[in-house]
Amino acid sequence: MTGQPPSAQTPTRALRLHGTIARKLGIAIVSGQYKPGDLLNSEIAASEQLAVSRTAYREAVRILAAKGLVDARPKVGTRINPQSKWNLLDPDVLEWTFESEPDLALLNSLFELRNMVESAAAGLAATRRSAAHLKAMRAALDGMAEYTLATPEGRQADLDFHTTLLEATDNPFIISLTSGVSAAISTTTIFKQRKRPLRRDPLPDHLRVFTAIAAKDAAKAQKAMSELIELARADTPSSRRSDRRRVE
Amino acid sequence: MTGQPPSAQTPTRALRLHGTIARKLGIAIVSGQYKPGDLLNSEIAASEQLAVSRTAYREAVRILAAKGLVDARPKVGTRINPQSKWNLLDPDVLEWTFESEPDLALLNSLFELRNMVESAAAGLAATRRSAAHLKAMRAALDGMAEYTLATPEGRQADLDFHTTLLEATDNPFIISLTSGVSAAISTTTIFKQRKRPLRRDPLPDHLRVFTAIAAKDAAKAQKAMSELIELARADTPSSRRSDRRRVE
DNA sequence: ATCGTATGATAACTCAGACAAATTGTCATT
DNA sequence: AATGACAATTTGTCTGAGTTATCATACGAT
Structure with missing residues (x-):
């Protein structure tokens, strides 16, 4: 029995900056705004476009990569993976998918x-x-x-x-x-x-x-x-x- | 049809530093070496223990958090989540689980x-x-x-x-x-x-x-x-x- | 006493800038 | 034409500083 209090189920985790950006990019990806094979802007360009530090942007990309949405490689860039590599059943990916x-x-x-x-x-x-x-x-x-x-x-x-x-x-x-x-x-x-x-x-x-x-x-x-x-x-x-x- | 050449399927992604650390910590978690509720060492302590920069360590933690294994919050630390929050079907988590x-x-x-x-x-x-x-x-x-x-x-x-x-x-x-x-x-x-x-x-x-x-x-x-x-x-x-x- | 409110300490969070490593493409050499 | 050296580009890693969120404690008001 996992004694879970019946109340207080949404502690409003208060997404941090990297989480916000990951979510934003994730939605853009799963909604088809970016297409598989597309390259994201380089870290410096993307981070200043979003007006955040490179650190925060990179951590966001790490999250997306962990869910199979993108793949980052030196000299090549960060590329949107084909849908077959996405972790479609990841809770976040699911949420982003049915967000809009x-x-x-x-x-x-x-x-x-x-x-x-x-x-x-x-x-x-x-x-x-x-x-x-x-x-x-x-x-x-x-x-x-x-x-x-x-x-x-x-x-x-x-x-x-x-x-x-x-x-x-x-x-x-x-x-x-x-x-x-x-x-x-x-x-x-x-x-x-x-x-x-x-x-x-x-x-x-x-x-x-x-x-x-x-x-x-x-x-x-x-x-x-x-x-x-x-x-x-x-x-x-x-x-x-x-x-x-x-x-x- | 996805015309996939039968050969050359392993691009040998060559795990980066943050990837290796995430893997290492991930295995330690799913194997029970760390237990749910446990706190990881603080970023400074953990990163110098592993002899890596805080940046690399943080990105590793970001990966683990994306897979539901841990939850990081200011003032409280990085805590191992209960197994019910783990993304057990995440390919990496699966691999780590059956690794050893x-x-x-x-x-x-x-x-x-x-x-x-x-x-x-x-x-x-x-x-x-x-x-x-x-x-x-x-x-x-x-x-x-x-x-x-x-x-x-x-x-x-x-x-x-x-x-x-x-x-x-x-x-x-x-x-x-x-x-x-x-x-x-x-x-x-x-x-x-x-x-x-x-x-x-x-x-x-x-x-x-x-x-x-x-x-x-x-x-x-x-x-x-x-x-x-x-x-x-x-x-x-x-x-x-x-x-x-x-x-x- | 109980509840809500300052205060302070602590951890992750964010930032900026520099250098390192990996990979691709080019170019000269064979 | 094939091979190997080299340069350019992008992500990767590092350092050190300052910021913000969160918990615990003490304090004040009800």
């Missing part, structure tokens, strides 16, 4: 992955969950019922439910992956709330998952979770039948 | 995730693959047959097969995730070759996957891929435990 315009095709791809992993995770959780897990999940469901998804407390309860489920898989990679993904999805779908103030009640879907896990029925848990996610996907604003993927 | 001792439980967790994602990916590929994908996969199978996994060419063909399959899913997240994971797995299981010079012929398993994808049979493709991965897992020398060896 939630690309429909990309969002669907993310839901697709989430469905794969999290439904399989539900299956694992059904066989591996402890009594404590079950208790925590029930508490979360109660919280979702009391407050709704319209309140921060309700959304927290929703998050707690999924987090506990993931912890029950006892697989750190699944936890790491899915927590980041669902964080990105939830932030991108925040505005869906103000666009569709009323969404279908998610409680029955969650309850089906919970029941299956309580019964240690892996197959049923997996199916229920898959349905839950598909419903969540259907609730995203623009995911209507515009399935036409633009392929270049 | 391939922890059995962790390796199994990774296989578990890989099985989830890649078998589902095979199902997607069955419905989305183009004729070009099919052709490339067949060529890769031919390569595996001609050379074996005992040769670099054969292993490259194996890798090509899986890469093409992933590309056929048309889901960049799946590609990003699985390519990193299988890279980590293949590097950790390199020594399995020298330990078990003869492993079972992987060609029939691959062929089953290929046939199902060619027939656009998603369910069968998924099942075949799952079996393939389980066989690969069984081939890892994981059944051995208590491999207490002195590091460094």
